[in-house]
Amino acid sequence: xxxxxxxxxxxxxxxxxxxxxxxxxxxxxxxxxxxxxxxxxxxxxxxxxxxxxxxxxxxxxxxxxxxxxxxxxxxxxxxxxxxxxxxxxxxxxxxxxxxxxxxxxxxxxxxxx
Numbered sequence: 001x002x003x004x005x006x007x008x009x010x011x012x013x014x015x016x017x018x019x020x021x022x023x024x025x026x027x028x029x030x031x032x033x034x035x036x037x038x039x040x041x042x043x044x045x046x047x048x049x050x051x052x053x054x055x056x057x058x059x060x061x062x063x064x065x066x067x068x069x070x071x072x073x074x075x076x077x078x079x080x081x082x083x084x085x086x087x088x089x090x091x092x093x094x095x096x097x098x099x100x101x102x103x104x105x106x107x108x109x110x111x112x113x
Contacts, residue, residue, distance in 0.1 A: 026104050034103045038096035043088035045095055050080040 054076060061067035067076075091097055 026106050031104050034100060035096070038099040038103070039088050039091070041099060042091065042093060042095040043084050046087050046093060047081055047084035050084060051077070054080060 054073075058067050058073070066072050087093070088096065
């Protein structure tokens, strides 16, 4: 008998069925919360990326440019936030899907929760 191989510990009869069933079907409330959090993180990521892109555009703009007007900046920021929300809702970058693959491996990819 070899000692380096581990033998599985025998379980009571019927003990494997509930564990396997629970592992096959993730909790729907958890999946919904994880999906919402993943989409919100994707929205935050896209929004931050757009904000950084806008700041570099503003840094390169001349003094009389529309990009240096404070009212225009506020409107562009609001538009960028809306754009980020729409893109995240469509899972345009795939960040939410990648997060969900880690949190809920049994969930179907691309499924909107």
